[in-house]
Amino acid sequence: MKYIDEYRNKDIVVGLANEIKRISKHKIKIMEVCGGHTMSIQKFGLPYLLPDTVELISGPGCPVCVTSRGFIDKALVYARMDDVIITTYGDLIRVPGSDKSTLDKEKAKGADVRIVYSIMDALMIAKKNRRKKIIFLGIGFETTAPASAAGIIRAQMAGLGNFFLFSAHKVMPPAMESLIDEGVEIDGYIGPGHVSTITGEGIYLDIPKKFGLGVVISGFEPVDLMQSILMLVKQIENNDRKVEIQYKRVVKPEGNLKAQEMLDEVFEYGDDWWRGLGVLKNSGLKIKEKYSMHDAEIQIPVEIDPPKEPKGCICGEILKGVKKPKDCKLFATVCEPSNPIGACMVSTEGSCAAYYLYNR
Amino acid sequence: MCLSIPARIEKINGEMAVCSVGKSSYEASLQMLELEEIKVGDYVLIHTGFAIQKLDTEEAEASLKTFEEFKKMNDDLDMEEKQEGTRIV
Numbered sequence: 001m002k003y004i005d006e007y008r009n010k011d012i013v014v015g016l017a018n019e020i021k022r023i024s025k026h027k028i029k030i031m032e033v034c035g036g037h038t039m040s041i042q043k044f045g046l047p048y049l050l051p052d053t054v055e056l057i058s059g060p061g062c063p064v065c066v067t068s069r070g071f072i073d074k075a076l077v078y079a080r081m082d083d084v085i086i087t088t089y090g091d092l093i094r095v096p097g098s099d100k101s102t103l104d105k106e107k108a109k110g111a112d113v114r115i116v117y118s119i120m121d122a123l124m125i126a127k128k129n130r131r132k133k134i135i136f137l138g139i140g141f142e143t144t145a146p147a148s149a150a151g152i153i154r155a156q157m158a159g160l161g162n163f164f165l166f167s168a169h170k171v172m173p174p175a176m177e178s179l180i181d182e183g184v185e186i187d188g189y190i191g192p193g194h195v196s197t198i199t200g201e202g203i204y205l206d207i208p209k210k211f212g213l214g215v216v217i218s219g220f221e222p223v224d225l226m227q228s229i230l231m232l233v234k235q236i237e238n239n240d241r242k243v244e245i246q247y248k249r250v251v252k253p254e255g256n257l258k259a260q261e262m263l264d265e266v267f268e269y270g271d272d273w274w275r276g277l278g279v280l281k282n283s284g285l286k287i288k289e290k291y292s293m294h295d296a297e298i299q300i301p302v303e304i305d306p307p308k309e310p311k312g313c314i315c316g317e318i319l320k321g322v323k324k325p326k327d328c329k330l331f332a333t334v335c336e337p338s339n340p341i342g343a344c345m346v347s348t349e350g351s352c353a354a355y356y357l358y359n360r
Numbered sequence: 361m362c363l364s365i366p367a368r369i370e371k372i373n374g375e376m377a378v379c380s381v382g383k384s385s386y387e388a389s390l391q392m393l394e395l396e397e398i399k400v401g402d403y404v405l406i407h408t409g410f411a412i413q414k415l416d417t418e419e420a421e422a423s424l425k426t427f428e429e430f431k432k433m434n435d436d437l438d439m440e441e442k443q444e445g446t447r448i449v
Contacts, residue, residue: 001365001366001381001382002366002368002403003366003403003415003420004365004366006424006427009427009431011431011434011435012427012428012430012431012434014434015427015430015431015432015433015434016427016430018433018434018437019430019433034362035361035362036361036362036363061362062361063361064361089361089408091361117408117409118389118408118409118410119408119409120389120409121409139361140361140362141361141362143361143362143364143407143412144361144362144407144408146392146410146412147407147408147409147410150389150391150392150410192362193362194362194363194364194405194407194412195362197364197405197412197413198412220363223427227423227427248416248419248422248423249415249416249417249419249420249423250405250413250415250416251413252413256392256393256412256413258391258392258393258394259392259412262392347361349361349363
């Protein structure tokens with residue numbers, strides 16, 4: 001396929017690997033923030049092409065993984081309501097809540113849970129089911145949040161008073177800064193390519209300034225990732241830390257201004273909880289008051305017991321990059337993709353799922 | 361979740377487009393892009409039913425050219441290694 005196959009060329013990947021070996025002198029740790037990058041890195045076996053000096057660690061960029069159990073618990077309460085139809089992207093339906101139930105299990109018991117490809121499909125469901133409350137589960141970072149914003153704007157325009165967004169949308173920079181503040185050893189970031197497609201490079205400019213770390217915004221194919229690693233190694237060896245864009249065919253320095261306007265129209269920043277990192281200031285996207293008629297949390301408030309994290313699961317530590325899936329006693333013993341205990345194994349882009357599939 | 365791959369625009373109908381990836385086709389909303397800058401034959405990145413960016417083909421070609429240099433460098437190194445019978449990298 002055009003613009004994909006070219007970036008999977010083995011000779012170019014090996015050429016980049018050799019160049020990395022040639023110039024890398026210092027022992028460094030590079031974090032790939034995005035779950036999509038983690039998946040690609042493991043799938044293509046990139047760690048095995050790198051010299052001993054360069055270690056890759058996975059970060060907190062898997063939306064399902066960082067989403068709180070409380071969010072799942074609330075979604076399960078919503079799913080059990082007779083007049084509610086839950087609409088969601090497929091990633092969420094197998095995530096266990098505190099009582100070990102999942103949206104999938106609730107569906108089997110009769111709940112109306114529908115997987116949609118786009119929030120626009122959820123709006124169609126709302127239009128056809130005026131007597132039901134349609135709740136869309138909004139998770140994801142800056143890449144996904146504009147679609148939710150577009151959905152809310154459309155619902156408002158179309159007078160779909162029965163459409164609600166339950167937002168756990170989050171933004172990346174506070175998590176990236178929090179990791180450094182916590183003392184996690186990182187020498188550079190591979191920046192998320194599709195988050196940056198929306199935001200542009202501006203959101204990372206503080207990272208070299210405040211923390212002296214480089215960020216290279218990367219594409220998702222093996223050639224992209226190897227080139228990004230090379231760019232970071234060069235920055236580190238030359239002591240010239242900055243924000244660079246490797247994924248220039250898609251990411252503009254200013255990002256996608258129209259999508260940013262939509263985000264700004266519907267959402268405002270609020271504090272939010274991340275698995276592994278806790279509550280981070282201004283890291284969540286909350287629905288603005290003028291759209292509160294579509295805010296599930298305001299229009300359909302529910303009470304839940306304090307959420308319980310699964311015993312023995314170290315997903316939080318893995319998301320911070322301080323532990324690897326193989327350090328977890330549950331990994332590939334009781335916790336498997338067919339029976340996931342923690343969120344990092346449920347999501348296809350979770351580190352545990354990626355290691356299980358490609359690097360066990 | 362942030363996955364998105366390049367799709368070719370086959371047909372535009374107002375704010376909606378039919379796009380193809382290999383042999384599959386998808387409908388995508390163009391409302392996050394400047395409509396006047398989009399035409400049939402362009403490649404866009406689609407995410408959850410929305411085209412989130414137009415692929416810059418000039419940048420893509422330029423980067424592929426740079427990669428060719430790496431490929432060449434690799435070939436040269438291979439040749440050198442073969443001639444000298446040692447492993448350089």
